[in-house]
Amino acid sequence: MSKIEIKKGDCIKLLKKLKDGSVDMIFADPPYNLSGKSNQTVQSGKPIVCDKGEWDIINDLEEFNNLWIKECIRVLSDNGTIWISGTLHNHPSVGCILKNNNLWIINDIVWYKRNAPPLLSKTRLAPSTELIWLASKSKKYYFDYDLGKILNQGKQMRNLWQINAQRHLTKHPTEKPEHLLERIILLGSKENDLILDPFTGSGTTGVVAKKLNRNFIGFEISDEFVKIAKNRIKDTQDSKDLIFSNKDINNDIALKKSILNYFKK
Numbered sequence: 001m002s003k004i005e006i007k008k009g010d011c012i013k014l015l016k017k018l019k020d021g022s023v024d025m026i027f028a029d030p031p032y033n034l035s036g037k038s039n040q041t042v043q044s045g046k047p048i049v050c051d052k053g054e055w056d057i058i059n060d061l062e063e064f065n066n067l068w069i070k071e072c073i074r075v076l077s078d079n080g081t082i083w084i085s086g087t088l089h090n091h092p093s094v095g096c097i098l099k100n101n102n103l104w105i106i107n108d109i110v111w112y113k114r115n116a117p118p119l120l121s122k123t124r125l126a127p128s129t130e131l132i133w134l135a136s137k138s139k140k141y142y143f144d145y146d147l148g149k150i151l152n153q154g155k156q157m158r159n160l161w162q163i164n165a166q167r168h169l170t171k172h173p174t175e176k177p178e179h180l181l182e183r184i185i186l187l188g189s190k191e192n193d194l195i196l197d198p199f200t201g202s203g204t205t206g207v208v209a210k211k212l213n214r215n216f217i218g219f220e221i222s223d224e225f226v227k228i229a230k231n232r233i234k235d236t237q238d239s240k241d242l243i244f245s246n247k248d249i250n251n252d253i254a255l256k257k258s259i260l261n262y263f264k265k
């Protein structure tokens, strides 16, 4: 059974309590710093100021990213991987910090949300992607290429991932789809590995880690979100139901069989 732990507090402080190299995989969905008067979004077809919450307003983004990323690198095992999501607002800063800390950049993944909301203003293209850096401390890292190929119906998995944004299951404003985390966790970790999420939010990473029989440690600064994440994870069973809820996989008997066989190995 997975060991799941969620701690309330500032991840920069809590990370310092973890031992060097003690974590097998990290997924971080940090504040993108996109909230504020100059940024708009659409809600129920109407333009509104983008306001994800106080937590998404960072005065010195460089300093903040430097502090938490350096700690993540310290706690990551030598053959582990770190996956960090973002948009144009924070992604360049994160990429430079990974490079400056001599990380090996494995991929820049583009997550394409075909069902992203339209843009009402006519001044730019409608944003429909998020970006994910995948990096490691050395060129010898754990990565399940074969499972990626099976999940991609026998073809090499590419770095453009089309995964729809899903209807939120909680009140958290930036909850990630479980299917996105499922893919990341399957490619980047093995059963019983320890996965860390320093910005747990509603607990999506923990939920999927539990379903896939991984151990999990998550940090979250807000009391409200800690409560949401803990309840959500408590109600989660260890099962592969997510994978088979994908119609393309479930309707393809041969593919379903090869995935089941792969998990039995």
Ligand SMILES: C[S@@+](CC[C@H](N)C(=O)[O-])C[C@H]1O[C@@H](n2cnc3c(N)ncnc32)[C@H](O)[C@@H]1O
Binding pocket: 009, 010, 011, 012, 029, 030, 031, 032, 055, 172, 174, 175, 176, 177, 198, 199, 200, 201, 202, 203, 204, 205, 219, 220, 221, 222, 225
């Ligand atoms: C982008 S959201 C993560 C959403 C999450 N991936 C999910 O699926 O629900 C970022 C989260 O980090 C939390 N946060 C912001 N600064 C933090 C810090 N210094 N330490 C810990 N958590 C923090 C916020 O409260 C927010 O819930």
